Amino acid sequence: MTNTLQLKIVSLKEVVYSGSVHSVTLPTKAGEITVLPNHAPLISHLGKGNIRAKLEGENKQFPIDGGFMEVTADSNLTVLLS
Amino acid sequence: MATLRTIRLRIKGTKNIKQITRAMEAVSAVKMRKSQQAALAARPYATAALRLLKNIHGSSVEGGVLSPLLEKREVKNTLLVVVTSDKGLAGPFNANVLKKAEQFIKNTAVEPKKVISIAAVGKKAGEYFSRRGRTPANSWTGHGDFVELGEVEHVFDFVRKSFEQKKVDEVFVVYTNFLSAMKQEVVVRKLLPFSEEGLEEMVKGIAPDKGRFAEVNVQDVVDVVNVGEYLFEPSPKEIFDTLLPTLLKIEIYHAILEANASEHSSRMIAMRNATDNAGELIKSYTVSLNKARQSAINKELAEITGGSEALTQ
Numbered sequence: 416m417t418n419t420l421q422l423k424i425v426s427l428k429e430v431v432y433s434g435s436v437h438s439v440t441l442p443t444k445a446g447e448i449t450v451l452p453n454h455a456p457l458i459s460h461l462g463k464g465n466i467r468a469k470l471e472g473e474n475k476q477f478p479i480d481g482g483f484m485e486v487t488a489d490s491n492l493t494v495l496l497s
Numbered sequence: 498m499a500t501l502r503t504i505r506l507r508i509k510g511t512k513n514i515k516q517i518t519r520a521m522e523a524v525s526a527v528k529m530r531k532s533q534q535a536a537l538a539a540r541p542y543a544t545a546a547l548r549l550l551k552n553i554h555g556s557s558v559e560g561g562v563l564s565p566l567l568e569k570r571e572v573k574n575t576l577l578v579v580v581t582s583d584k585g586l587a588g589p590f591n592a593n594v595l596k597k598a599e600q601f602i603k604n605t606a607v608e609p610k611k612v613i614s615i616a617a618v619g620k621k622a623g624e625y626f627s628r629r630g631r632t633p634a635n636s637w638t639g640h641g642d643f644v645e646l647g648e649v650e651h652v653f654d655f656v657r658k659s660f661e662q663k664k665v666d667e668v669f670v671v672y673t674n675f676l677s678a679m680k681q682e683v684v685v686r687k688l689l690p691f692s693e694e695g696l697e698e699m700v701k702g703i704a705p706d707k708g709r710f711a712e713v714n715v716q717d718v719v720d721v722v723n724v725g726e727y728l729f730e731p732s733p734k735e736i737f738d739t740l741l742p743t744l745l746k747i748e749i750y751h752a753i754l755e756a757n758a759s760e761h762s763s764r765m766i767a768m769r770n771a772t773d774n775a776g777e778l779i780k781s782y783t784v785s786l787n788k789a790r791q792s793a794i795n796k797e798l799a800e801i802t803g804g805s806e807a808l809t810q
Contacts, residue, residue, distance in 0.1 A: 425542045427539050444730075448730075456727045456728065457727060457729075458727050458730075459730040459731075459736070460736060493545050493548075493549065495546055497743065
């Protein structure tokens with residue numbers, strides 16, 4: 416069991432963020448969701464909004480226009496920005 | 498023996514050419530660096546996208562075909578997208594792509610009743626196939642040196658429509674993969690229908706096996722197996738309907754991006770060779786110029802001494 420999540424946010428131009436976080440909140444098309452470590456594998460469509468990542472006593476925020484997200488069984492969260 | 502005047506003219510002409518090729522080399526070097534950066538920056542995205550595609554590919558089996566882009570049909574018509582440049586003077590860059598395309602056509606056309614149509618990206622491919630009586634089904638030019646995703650929209654639309662309307666049953670793309678400034682490789686990849694092997698090949702092709710650009714860990718990408726069944730939100734159908742076209746677009750975009758970087762590095766090398774050759778030529782012309790001048794002086798001297806001797810007698 417891991418208690419961190421590997422978050423990777425990539426756009427066509429660059430890798431926006433890559434690192435371990437404790438939780439991530441994402442704006443999906445069906446509403447906002449929060450992903451914690453050991454989440455079930457999930458693929459979803461993202462809408463406009465902010466990705467908020469929580470680290471040890473630190474919050475990061477990434478405004479996005481939309482994209483896709485993928486959570487794998489080994490706690491990797493990949494966000495593809497469009 | 499050439500006269501002094503013609504040799505001088507030749508030297509001057511060669512010098513001019515040398516200046517132009519040197520300028521082109523410098524321009525290509527800058528463009529190469531930029532397009533190389535663009536191509537490299539897009540690689541993490543492309544690998545992530547392809548991996549995602551590969552992962553969900555297995556999920557599509559149950560519940561039938563989820564997207565028209567995954568549909569496997571009996572192959573009667575093949576579409577080949579050929580990616581070349583608009584401009585020449587890039588060494589063997591375009592010739593290599595066209596050679597590969599020609600080879601592909603020859604190998605595929607062996608099976609009877611298979612019809613291959615061409616979609617040409619870049620002026621050179623369009624001209625080449627039109628000249629050989631194989632008019633492209635569609636062609637595009639003017640993909641700038643630094644392509645934006647929006648610019649490949651036409652190509653993507655055409656490919657998608659042809660496939661979805663069943664005009665073609667499979668789509669291949671032939672383009673140049675950028676390995677390093679000195680090395681590029683022409684590759685043929687299957688675009689549609691999406692298939693596991695095709696995707697894996699594409700991912701492997703993205704990361705060169707050596708050199709300083711090998712930072713993308715391919716093993717990471719290929720080894721992801723047994724990730725379990727995915728949940729799809731809002732629904733698998735919706736995800737497939739939006740995700741697959743996007744990924745197809747990325748694949749096309751990526752191919753053009755790689756081709757651009759390759760074009761510029763190929764041109765840079767070609768121009769560097771041309772500049773070197775011009776230098777050699779100037780050297781050999783200068784030698785023959787000096788020889789011609791010396792023999793002219795000798796002749797004049799002989800005439801003068803001959804003349805003065807005739808006077809003293």
